[in-house]
Amino acid sequence: MDGLIAIIRRQWRVVGLCVAVFVMLGIGYMLTAVPRYTARTSVLIDRGNRQVVEQLSTIGGVLDDEASVLSQVELLRSETIGLSAVDKLELSDDPEFMAGRRSLLLAAVSDIRSILDIRRWPGGGEVRFDQIEAQRRQALANLLGNMKVSRVGRSYVLEITFTATSPRLAAAVAGAIADAYLTDKLDAKYDATRRAGTWLQERIEELRQRSLESDLAVQRFRAENGLVTANDRLVSDQQLTELNSALIVARADTARAQARSDRIEAIIARGQSEAIVTDALDSSVISSLREKYLESSKREADISRRLGQGHVQAARLRQEMAEYDRLMFDELKRIAGSYQSELEVAQSRERQITLGVSNATDISVTAGETQVQLRELERAADAYRNLYQTFLQRYQEAVQQQSFPVTEARIISRAVPPTTASEPRLSLVLALCLALGCGVGGVLGAFREFRDRFFRTGEQVRDILGLEYLGSVPLVQPQTGSRPSTEPVKGEIYRKNELSGFATEHPSSAFAETLRSARIAADVQIDRPHRVIGIVSMLAGEGKSTIAVNFAQTLARSARTLLIDVDLRNPGATRALGQHAEEGLLEVLLEGVAPASAMLADPVTGLKFLPAVVRRRIPHSSELLASAAMARLLAQVAGEFDYIVLDLPPLGPVVDARAIAPRVDGFIMVVEWGETSRKAVKETLDAEPQIAGRCLGVILNKVDAARVRLYEGYGSSDYYASRYTHYYHETHPDPTPVSIGAATRVKTAREKPDSSR
Template sequence: MNQHPVFVTNPDAGQGEPVAHEINIDQLLAIARRQWIVVAAAVVFALAIGTSYLLTAVPLFTASTSVLIDRGNSEVVQQLSTIGGVLDDEASVLSQVELLKSDTIGLATVDRLKLQNNPEFMASGGSFLATINSSIRSLLASIGLISRETGELIDPEEAFRRSALARLQGGLAIQRVGRAYVLEIDFTSPSPGMAAAVANAVAESYINDKLDAKYQATRRAGEWLQDRIEELRQQSLASDLAVQKFRAANGLVTAGNGLVSDQQLTELNSALIVARADTARAQARYDRIQEILASGQTDAIVTDALDSSVINTLRQKFLNASKLESEISKRLGPDHVQAVRLRQEMSEYNRLMFDELKRIAESYQSELEVARSRERNITEGVRKATGVSVAASETQVQLRELERSAEAYKNLYQTFLQRYQEAVQQQSFPVTEARVISNAVGPGVPSSPRRPLVLAISLVFGLILGCGIAAFREFRDRFFRTGDQVRDVLGVEYLGATPQIAKKTDTAVAAPGEKDIHFRSSVSNFSINYPLSSFSETLRSCKIAIDLNITKSSKIVGLVSTLPGEGKSTIALNLAQVLAKSGRTLLIDADLRNPGATRAIGQHAQAGLIQVLTEGVPYTSLLLHDATSGLDFLPVVVKRRITHSSELLASPQMHQLLTRVSAEYDYVVLDLPPLAPVVDARSIAGRVDGFIMVVEWGAVSRKVVKQTLVTEHQIAERTLGVVLNKVDVQKLKLYREYGSSDYYSSRYSSYYVDHET
């Protein structure tokens, strides 16, 4: 049964290789074994560069001073003045960082230390080229030719100040210490003393700038407030006078916090609510007792009935008579004169209680009328008071507007007056919210370059570079290395690997016309000389694949490769010799353009396959025979360049030849041309029972092999398996993964004999 290859395609890779869905630790370890020399070389190179930098770099010293944004001082200032704001939020602290980096602080520091006239400072820092460039620019600036920023003509003294400022800002670093209100000022210079002096000067310039800024702000505020206060005082007096005149003109009398009319209306509204509640309660009581009277229920209960002594007495008598009547009716019968009399008394009690309820109902009606009359009177009072209040409210709209205006002017006047007093005090109050908490001292150890850090960075860079190069090399390694790659990429059976064998040329020379096979090198009959070698074991694996997949008694097997030079003819020669040990075997060199098998064992032949196909010469007369293995070989003798080789292989003569040899031999092995350069193998594919593909290890791209099989459908469908040829056994160890068949190849050595014993 022929195997049909299933190609696994990665749509993103473009190489038709399997998609990796997870990290394979075994693959990573295998890659590390293969590429460790590259990684080590990159690390050594990076460390050499880092060491060279450390040996040539100019040591720099960094001095640090710390400034505290003192909230305690800010609270003292705030108690005396609201000018000078407390720094409570992060944005304010970061603003102070930017202030320390500004040109204002920088120029103040330059002027304080006269850095523009300090040769040590102006010549410090940078490489040799940077020093030359700075010197040229300073020279041009000193004679007033250019500006460092704009290129315009500037004053030489100002040019030196700006040059010193640029150097200062280049070596200055300001940062906030964590989440604290502490700012760290660092300055880096080749001179430790200069670094400490500049760092301290920057801190002092910052504090002086804060004091000066506060003084200027309070002075400007005081001048402006003084003019504004007089204007507000006049407006406040005018607005108060307008309020009083309006009250007097409209008769708006106040009592407490409101007008008298408003207070009366409020009281009447409260009384009206109470009166309406009383009326509703009296109406409910009256309606309820009317329902009782209308229904004739003498036993109905109302509140006043429970409190009435008359009704309670009558009800007690009614109950006593009812009890007595019930007892007499049980003993003497309901028609007894005493029972009849008691029932008459009970009826009279009911009538009397009903009359008493009517009198209670009349009292409820009187209370209802009184409540209604009171509600009407209060409602009329509310209506009149509302009219008065509405009229006053319309006037009050204007009054409230005047009062608001007067109150606003009054508050503004008081606020500005207070601010003016604070501003006057602030001008002479020498406290800021910043102070130095640690002064810079000359460092004894250079801060740059940091040798451990540089070496660590060099090491990491070397590792990254080495891993990158190693990854690139692995990515570019598109060749077949293991049997798992053959199965995953091509989807065909992996038959084994044959190691690379050193050729030893045979000194024997065949006489012209001799019918025996003469091996020109030891590679051509390696399987015969070393039957217990791994090379021979791979060929026996090929034989098993042929026997299992081809059920015919006579089997025609073609050996193909993708490119020339992959060792296809060598595998064909040795496989034919292995097959000859099991049955009659014929090897036909079917490569009409480059007959490698003929050059190896039949160079002395005078005629061959071409003569059989074109001239009708019997093939039996042209066969070469190997007495050792029993192999018959039909060579190819190319006397001139053949342009129609594919037509010869597809010709009826070739078909007749294969039919005749199939009847006489158990195995017919065809050494076919490679698939990529010519189409000869395709032309004869329909007459071959199975193909064995030879791929050179580590030399032929997986993409080329895969695309070739995809193109050659007929050959791909009949491919029995793939043999990896010319395997470098030492390098193969680097591609073994744990659990794969190649991983345990070292244990197979006891079963193989790959050399003479």
């Protein structure tokens, strides 16, 4: 609900504009539309005159009545009734009726079609276009287009309405339609009564013959295919069921025999004569040999204890034990042979049963296919038998009934010329215009919302990227001529425009507060005395260099800070602060220039800045950033500064940020509000896990303060952003001390919103 309300707040202007346009169109239609009149007549379907139909019908009730009434509605709309009314009133020759309310566009289309009709061209063929029939059909189209037939509630009353530009014509046509309907009912009943007897008699004879033929075909088919059944089941199906049960048992026996054989083969392969299997325990030979083995082992142990291991008697007993062991092992081999025999017998039995199942399946399939044909023959026989009985019954009932030329409907209300116009209706037109305006506006608004795939709020940053939202930076327009024209001083930072020092000049602004939030995130998440922080964005032009410059100046107020412009392709920070520099990062990395001599200093904040003086295109910039020289530079300056801020290239166009990522402690992602796609940022961070894992948070840059309120969800942190303005001041604080009595005036002047935001 909160999201829906937010969408309405954003798109209500679009909806309102569409509603206004459609309302104006509706008013224009009301002012230019031709008044039209509607005449009504009512026809009652009299159930008392339908005795013959009710007696012949075997199904009655509401459903049959509903269908009957709807059928009469369609009959009134049919061409038969319409042409009867056209011919009776000669409407095809009535210019008022034929004119109708056809628009100029339809008239032009009709004229073009007549011109393009090759049958009208000289020599275009011998086919002659019947103008009279064309006018008759056109009159029918006009009649059906202006006629409406509806049922009055749940009754048997049908209301016929006709709309025309003349009250007299509307009443005449409505009455002619009702009269044509009654005449058609009489004619239809007479024709049905005359044809029913002849048709039923011919049809009954044909069905009797087909019923006999189908019954004989069923009996012959059973006899020819030998479809024998027992207990309502084919014998082949019963045999297949029994064989399937036997196959399950045989497979279980085979598996059991296979397991026993595998077990004893494994015992024999390892030479474990003492291993125990079921048949070894039941074997009297192995039991006897084991008893002798144990007795000899006991005696050998006793002699060895008393007379020593080398005694002749002890050696002889050990030989006996070895012989007993060999005999037990031979007995195990004989048991293994018996297991193998049992396995072969089980496998043979399984193969035989499987073959029997396959044969029985083939027989069952063949019988099944034959039964399909049999069931088809039986259904045909039953159908013909039922049809024959039904038609015979209908014929006997129809012969006993007398058909009278009475109609089943009558007119209960004649059409009279209306006194007031029925079209156009002001309320209906306005309601339709409002509905269309809301609908079109809603569709346009939904399309605009669907196309809005950019970052707008901090909640979107947290939900989609899973990163911390550090804050937003409002869109700041630098004031023309606000900075004095001075010459740059060698060795010092020269701010080219107001944006390069906005946070320093406006420390109480939302801009500066967001940068302080980023500093807190860096201090909390990076547990090192010297922190290397990279400012990165997805695309160029998102304002990362401006954020990097202001962030570094904010840090330099209270800590030793170095700003390095490592964007060797497009050095934005250098253009803002050190456009006058003669040497910079490239000279330090490639020519061995001392970093201190290439740095620029800010006399106001104490910030040190290492620019990137690019005099030619550098295609191998990523190799320079990943080189050992860059590593030595960062290690050298790490002992001299508390914060090292890197203005990195964007992630999308180049891979430079990925190359230097291992040497960066944390990244701050700058995303342009309302311009950078959420999908593009997420895919880029997913493809760069090393950067995403060290990302301290996201800053939304260039936020439109007037539009961002439309994306504030109720209860969210952004919803209360309007209250935060009491703590933000876009103007530079006044250092002049004031008295307590003048504090109120000073506060009011400072809280006045700046029009340059």
